[in-house]
Amino acid sequence: MRISIVHNNNAKSLEANQKLTAGLAAGGFVMDEKRPDVVISIGGDGTLLSAFHRYADQLNSVRFIGVHTGHLGFYTDWRDFEIDELVEALKNDSGESVSYPLLDVLADYEDGTTSHYLALNEATLKRPNGTMRADVYIKENFFESFRGDGLCVCTPTGSTGYSKSNGGAVMHPRLDALQVTEIASINNRVFRTLAAPMILAPDEWMITRPEAFQDYLMTIDQFTITPQMVTEIRFRIADERIHFARYRHMHFWDRVEDAFIGAKQ
Known part of the structure; x- marks a missing residue:
């Protein structure tokens, strides 16, 4: 060995x-x-x-x-x-061994390039210098227009971390599911989001299309990335899994x- x-x-x-x-x-x-x-x-x-x-x-x-x-x-x-x-x-x-699901993150940029990431815990998209405005789609269907600090998408094993701090549920790691939690969303008479965590089924994915700003931050687990001008990010359950002895x-x-x-x- x-x-x-x-x-x-x-x-x-x-x-x-x-x-x-x-x-x-x-x-x-x-x-x-x-x-x-x-x-x-x-x-x-x-x-x-x-x-x-x-x-x-x-x-x-x-x-x-x-x-x-x-x-x-x-x-x-x-x-x-x-x-x-x-x-x-x-x-x-x-x-x-026992295996757990991972998060697949695919980011598209304005210049036509893409980046692909795997996360064990979670990925986030934030706008630290102003309100993040983004349209959210479940699969290809429009769901809501988000206004707030950002969005967090986690795996079941990552649900006890940052997602929980933002009001997310604790998910059992045998579930093949993703959870979406809002980070300080704005809800008033003008702007309205679900304002609750969402748990997506194995055959579903979430797409976010943020408005064009240069100051987004994306995190993949403990890594912080300053991306190019983001046009779309897709979050889904990865084909790969992590295996523990x-x-x-x-x-x-x-x-x-x-x-x-x-x-x-």
Whole structure:
């Protein structure tokens, strides 16, 4: 088995990386940063997002494992004090995995060029220096004229992040669906939006056609992009999926309870 490790630089992660590297070497595993079978992320969800984007062109052949050294980890099944157990699980690996949907983002620009992105958590389009005005279509059907700070489109696994902060629902990761949440929408007698999160079915997609301004910001997970003059952005469920090597499973709603509610009274 070929393994690559991606880690952040905090003290716990560096210590865990050192121990894991030694355990993998003793176990006869091959370290391969270019074409790994398994990518192990050491840190938090941000580190795993970085690992995902680094290997986004190999999703059909790579499985991910998250080792948690921070305060919150929805994508991490292992703790930094469980390195020995993780190495043993890798030795007994039989290819088991669980997969989750990704977000496909296709942006068209005024000069006729396009950009294509994959997101694990969410993508947003914002206009930080003024009101964003955009027509919104579901599939090819006009739905509404949006006025506000921006729009957020998330995957089920990303629904516990920025989307939730904007009033979105928490979605179970087994759902093949996308969620659209508004960011500070304007609703009055002149402008009217749905003003509620929308969950799109697997065969649906959302298109936004913003008015022509130069100061849009687009985010893809933790990356911020200053695009050219945007004419249209299409959001849909990607053909690709992310695969996690799953040797044990913590129930999703237990993760949610642990992250947002804490110990039972």
